[in-house]
Amino acid sequence: MTTLRDLRPGERGRVTGYVSDQLPPRIFEMGLLPGIEVELVRLAPLGDPIDLKVRGFHLSIRKHEAELILVERL
């Protein structure tokens, strides 16, 4: 089971679902929905949060949330 947290900087994945429904709705509103392609651009200097590229813009979320989002590597 791969989650968004498992991606390395520069890797892409496609969202397949969620581990739990405890995710903040804001994440969905920002378009991080099943079927969408994401790139993990980089980690913050202290390793957390992460910088994602999704739907053409940069979105930053914490690893805590990232590990609740299932992806398949591309």
Place this chain on the structure above:
Amino acid sequence: MSGSCHEPAVAVEAPRAPAVAHRIALAGNPNVGKTTLFNLLTGLHQKVANYPGVTVERKSGRLVGHENIEVVDLPGTYSLNPRSIDERVAYDVLVGRMRGEPAPDVVVCVVDATNLERNLYLVSQIMDLGLPVVVALNMMDALAENGLELDVDRLAHLLGVPVVPIVARKGQGVDRLKETLLHGVPSPPTERRWTLMPAVASVVDDLAQRLGAEAPDVPERQRFFEALSALTSDILLDSWKHRAPRFYEAVQAARQELEARKVPYLQAEMIGRYGWLSALVAEVLHRRPDAQERTLSDRIDAVLTHRVAGPVIFFGMLLLIFQAIFSWAVPFMDAIEAAVAWTGEQVRAIMPDGLIEDLIVDGAITGVGNVLVFLPQILLLFFFLGLMEDTGYMARAAFIMDRLMRRLGLSGASVIPLLSGYACAVPAIMAARTLDNERDRIITIMVTPLMSCSARLPVYTLFISAFIPAIPVLGPLNTQGLAMFGLYLLGTSMAFVAAWVLKTFVFKGESAYFVMELPPYRAPQFKQVVYRMIDRAKAFVVRAGKVIFGLSIVIWFLASFPRAAQDPELAAQRQTLEAWYAHARDSLEAVGAPSSAFVELEATYEERLAPITDAEASRQISQSFIGRLGHTLEPLMRPLGFDWKITAGIISSFPAREVIVGTMATIYGVAHAGEDEVILRQALRADPAFSPLVAVSLMVFYVFALQCMSTLAVARRELGTWKWPAVMWLYMFALAYLFSLFVYQGGRLLGLG
């Protein structure tokens, strides 16, 4: 762009009555140039007020050249499903549910053309409200730079609403947008163009009908969106509890049923809207073959958020800002103080001596000065903060610092307010507005005043230079410098401890999250930065000013009443001096002495009068309410090493910390002895009630105690309640008392007293 076509690109399938705009609302995501467009549409005739009951600013203005048309700038939001106060306000205004605010006739939705999908999400929600919508497609120039091509006509056709391409920062396309608005904007198509998953749609349709039956005043077109929003948002559902109780219960039942069937109804709206928008954007937006995968913004980010360079640049920038606030502001602060003092003297020169004169000069003018003296630091800090916001760097600062700040119960975005607190807690608390999480914002505001601000400096400086000997330690470092550093460290550590305590014990259970856009870097627009700086400074002067002004007069009253009986000896001295002066002047006039002789005489007279005036002032303050309060509270403060004089000084400095320096000078009868603090220092050292231990205890007291009305006033304004400012004052006073007690009693045990 759509070539030479003069009419805005619009797809009209059936004639729909165009709306004539009288009230235009500007909506849009954060960082899309909404405020720039607002300034262009309204010129500088803007009104800033608060929405009733919340601290969200309501910015409105009149369309340039059309005074009968009001333009309201809504807070920047990603969605209409309210999760923050800002979004709640935007929602309430758009559905016409904000008190004293009818729904707008037309909504201009500002959209970042380089980030279409996510921006159109909000547009699609607003369309579902049935309000006439115009899309102002901003950043058309950046689109080309990123190697993207957009078919504007096709976009308008697929959306079903007028689309006007603009470049707000260059003012391009704004005239056309105005024409469109004045020409009349048609309502959006009645049928929804996106599809909600059937399992949820049938439920929402049913709920919308129930809502219509129970609350017929909700426009028919709006019912589907209202029902969907109530289904997914607790905040919105609660608002129906009393208005439509049967609908309220039906929604709760529907939620249970959907949950039982494991229908992902919370994501249904997003999946439906994005499903439509993804396909739509794919159809209208094309990447040129020569387009680079990495934009300029991405390449800048590679440096500014780099593992090593990122933090180094961040701290370097902070150092620069604080250096600027500390040193650049000083001449202006001095000038303001001088101007206030000069005004006081002028008033004294014209007005007859007496109480009214004292009230105006020592109460009112000093009170105004207490507010204005912060302006240079506030303006500078807001200028830098504005630059950081405008360029998009602020989000990176939060990105870099989040991990560290989260340990303490804060978020990355708390860094800026906290560090700003070293300059002044007032703009720092206002800077906390950038935190969209309410819990993080409250914690940040609650601990920011513990950062040693510049108003504590005069207090630290006076007592360190009077009581801490300058013993060299290492290089340029001496014990005085170390003492100063220790005071700053004490305040800062306590801010972190307090944040941790609040996170762990007060706000437990509420989970905070961090979902933040890192907007593309853009060149700053100095005009916008300056507007915003002036706006915020104005808000501070007006709102905080009232409280500070009022309390300054109260403190003046407490120091001036009851009037001390005249001391016969001092009165006799004054009389003798005045007689001598009158006589000397007459003699000079009689012999026709040159004007220089008069000047010299005047100077001698003033010099001899000063100690008498000082002695009288000292008598007055010791017999005033403040003096008496000092005596009364002395037993309470005695364990900290404070006598009645220090106690009176602390009371008098409730409006602003640095006031204690002036009060001590008055009590010690050296207020007129000159600008030089040397005399006050000598007077303090000569007083047996003072010792280095007392001085340390007093400085520790000032590290913690919230002796600043401006901070309380601005915290009240930002948090919308007196509850938190009251808690803030109490916990900081408790810290001050306990730590001073510990320092003084501990010191005495060690035999330092």
